[in-house]
Every structure is written in structure tokens, then in C-alpha cells.
Amino acid sequence: MATTATTATPIHEMRAFNRFYxxxxxxxxxxxxxxxxxxxxxxxVLYELxxxxxxxxxxxRSELSLDAGxxxxxxAKFERDGLVERAPSADDSRRQRITLTARGRDAAxxxxxxxxxxxxSLLADVPTADRSRLAAAxxxxxEILEDGRGRGRGRGQGDRxxxxxxxxxxxxGPGDLGWIVQRNAALxxxxxxxxxxxxxxxxxxxxxxxxxxxPHLERVWxxxxxxxxxxxxxCVRDEAPGTARLRLLLVEPDARGLGIxxxxxxxxxxxxxxxxYRELTLWTNDVLESARGIYRRHGFVLVAEKPxxxxxxxxxxxxxxxxxxxxxx
Numbered sequence: 001m002a003t004t005a006t007t008a009t010p011i012h013e014m015r016a017f018n019r020f021y022x023x024x025x026x027x028x029x030x031x032x033x034x035x036x037x038x039x040x041x042x043x044x045v046l047y048e049l050x051x052x053x054x055x056x057x058x059x060x061r062s063e064l065s066l067d068a069g070x071x072x073x074x075x076a077k078f079e080r081d082g083l084v085e086r087a088p089s090a091d092d093s094r095r096q097r098i099t100l101t102a103r104g105r106d107a108a109x110x111x112x113x114x115x116x117x118x119x120x121s122l123l124a125d126v127p128t129a130d131r132s133r134l135a136a137a138x139x140x141x142x143e144i145l146e147d148g149r150g151r152g153r154g155r156g157q158g159d160r161x162x163x164x165x166x167x168x169x170x171x172x173g174p175g176d177l178g179w180i181v182q183r184n185a186a187l188x189x190x191x192x193x194x195x196x197x198x199x200x201x202x203x204x205x206x207x208x209x210x211x212x213x214x215p216h217l218e219r220v221w222x223x224x225x226x227x228x229x230x231x232x233x234x235c236v237r238d239e240a241p242g243t244a245r246l247r248l249l250l251v252e253p254d255a256r257g258l259g260i261x262x263x264x265x266x267x268x269x270x271x272x273x274x275x276x277y278r279e280l281t282l283w284t285n286d287v288l289e290s291a292r293g294i295y296r297r298h299g300f301v302l303v304a305e306k307p308x309x310x311x312x313x314x315x316x317x318x319x320x321x322x323x324x325x326x327x328x329x
Contacts, residue, residue, distance in 0.1 A: 041066070043111050045074060049084065049100045050108035051289060055191075056089055057096040059253070083107055090190070167230070167260055169221045169267055176222050177206050180232050184250055188311070191253075192287055195312035205247055209236060217244075217275055221267050223251070223260045230255035233264040235271055235280075242278035249282075249291055261294045269298055273324045280324055286316040295320050 038046065041064075048060055061071050075098060078084040083104035089095040100108065126134060172180075185199035209220065213236065223231035231251040238245040246268050251260045272280045282300070284291055300320040307316050 038107075038111065042074060042078075043115075045071070045078075046083070046100075046104065046108045046111060049098060050105065050112070055098055055253075057086075057098055060098065078104070167223060167225045167255075167258055167263065169223055169263060172220050172222050172232075176229065176232075177210055177220070179222075179229055180220075180248060180250070181206050183229075183232075183252070184248060187250065187253070193313055198311040201311075202248060205234070209234065217277075219268075219271055221264055223255075223264055225255050225258065225260065230258075231260045231264055233268050235268045238281060240281075242276075244272040244277040244280045246280055246282040249294075256290070261291065262297065265294050265298050269322065269324070278323070278325055280322045282320050284318050284320065286318060292318075292320075295322075298322065 044064055045060060045066075048063060049055065057071060057075060060066070061068055064071075066074075075084060075086065079086055081103075082101055085099045085101055087097050087099070089097040123131060181199065181203050184202045185196070188194040188198050209218065218234075218236045220234050221232065222229050225231075229252075231249075233249045234247040236245050236247060237243075246265070249261065249264060251264075269280060280300075282295065284295070286292070286305070300322045302318055303321045304319040305316055307314065309315070310317075
């Protein structure tokens with residue numbers, strides 16, 4: 001029988017791909033597939049909470065496009081199981097702040113480990129020569145669909161492609177250096193439980209820059225979105241000759257996903273390279289997963305890591321390095 005024209009339409013191909021892929025990753029029987037007691041939706045919620053251990057229920061609902069009643073029942077189940085704690089948000093009592101417990105963090109780490117193992121097993125059957133082609137194809141699919149969704153939503157919620165054009169980078173004005181200290185202290189306390197020691201560290205870094213910096217070799221950028229500060233980063237001289245240091249990268253939670261972190265790091269890299277630094281270094285901690293992803297995308301390489309206790313918590317500090325110029329052989 002002749003094939004009908006409809007079998008070649010994008011709708012048909014997308015539905016066929018969805019059926020194939022959901023079966024491939026075991027989406028319809030996720031708990032059995034990964035040997036964990038959570039559905040795919042429950043796992044996604046735990047994943048979002050692990051990325052930002054203290055967040056509002058409304059943010060999760062928006063990010064995952066979940067029904068409010070369904071999410072409320074799911075969080076109640078997590079609370080009964082000892083995975084999360086719920087409390088009114090410190091910023092808005094009408095919003096509910098969700099925090100992972102130690103047991104919840106263990107569950108999220110188990111899910112992440114099992115997921116990586118599953119993907120690793122899947123890729124093991126793909127010839128090495130085809131893996132980069134597969135990754136590029138997946139990126140193309142995601143990029144096209146994200147752009148299409150952005151155009152369809154106009155200026156509504158989730159329209160990150162349109163909102164990206166509203167982001168500008170500028171030099172700090174009066175009060176901006178104080179804003180850097182205040183927002184770093186508040187955000188890291190809220191998201192990771194860091195104490196006032198971190199605020200003291202940030203205050204010293206900012207004060208040193210304000211009191212004595214070379215404007216030709218050191219710079220601060222403020223990212224502004226919709227007319228208000230939404231992020232920042234600093235490029236300062238390091239103790240090692242010819243080396244610059246990236247410091248205090250921050251993006252406000254409600255501005256994440258707009259590419260601000262990438263823009264700030266790109267500005268820092270371009271400036272450091274343009275004024276003649278040989279390399280750009282930075283120190284961060286392993287809990288800052290989103291920031292580490294940005295650094296990787298811009299070519300930074302992890303060169304050392306060491307456990308330490310700072311800011312009232314146990315952390316793993318990491319040193320990252322980006323060569324800026326080819327060295328002569």
C-alpha cells in the first residue's frame with residue numbers, strides 16, 4: 001500500500017520520536033527503570049530542588065508547568081517521607097518556601113547517580129564517532145523548539161528568547177558595589193545556608209576594588225534586566241604575574257535562564273584577553289553547579305579541588321583556569 005503524505009509531516013515525525021524516546025529512557029515506568037521509588041515527575045521536582053535547595057513552590061510550578069493542586073499533593077507526600085520541609089517564604093508570606101532535608105538531598109543524589117549510569121549505558125552502545133553527531137542533533141532539536149516556544153509566547157512568562165534582548169551590561173554606578181555585597185550575602189544564605197563569614201569575604205573583596213584598582217586592568221560589570229540590577233561579575237589582578245581572577249559571579253534567581261551568566265563570563269574573558277592577561281583563573285565551590293556549567297562552556301578547566309569548612313558549612317573548593325593566549329613552543 002502506498003504511504004500517505006501525512007506520514008512525512010513534522011507532527012507525525014515528532015510523535016514517532018516521542019514514542020521511541022520515552023520507551024528508550026523508560027519514562028512510562030521510570031521508577032523501575034532506575035530502580036528508585038519515584039515517578040518521572042517526582043524525580044524532576046527533586047532535581048529542581050537539588051539545583052536550588054531553597055526555592056519557592058511557585059517557582060517549581062512555573063519551571064515544570066505543573067498544576068498547583070498536583071504539585072501541592074506531591075510536596076505533601078515528600079514532606080511525609082521526610083524529603084522536604086515547607087515554610088512561608090521570608091520574602092513573601094503568601095509564597096511557600098521548600099527546602100530539601102538531608103534525606104531529600106540523599107534521594108536527589110541517588111537519582112542523579114542512577115540517571116548518569118542509565119545514560120552512560122545508553123551511550124556505551126553508540127559508536128564513538130557518532131556521539132558528537134548525536135549530541136549536536138539533540139542540541140539542534142532543543143534550540144529549535146525553545147526558539148519556537150519563545151516566539152509563540154510573545155512577551156509572556158517563559159519568553160526567555162525575547163527577554164534576552166532586554167539585558168545590558170554596564171559599569172557600576174553609585175550604590176552598585178553595596179548591592180553586590182548585599183545580594184551575595186542574602187542569596188547564598190537563602191540558597192545554601194552560608195553564614196555572615198561569606199558576607200565579610202565579599203565585603204573585603206569589594207572594598208579592596210573600590211579603594212585601589214587599576215581601571216585599565218580591572219573591571220566590574222553589572223547586568224541590568226528590565227531596568228534593575230540582575231547580576232554581576234568582577235575581573236581583578238591575581239597575585240601571579242600575567243593572571244587575572246574572575247570573582248563574585250552572581251545572577252538573581254528570577255533572572256536565571258536568560259543567558260546573563262554567560263554574558264557576564266564572556267565579558268570578563270574578552271576583557272582579560274584584550275588587556276593582555278595570559279590566563280584567567282577563579283575559585284568556586286562544587287555546590288554551585290550552574291556556575292560551573294557556565295565556566296565549562298567558556299573553556300575553563302578544573303585544575304584542583306580541596307574539601308574545606310567555610311561559611312558555616314562543609315564544601316569542596318575548586319580552582320579553575322582558562323589560558324587566554326597560545327604560549328610559544
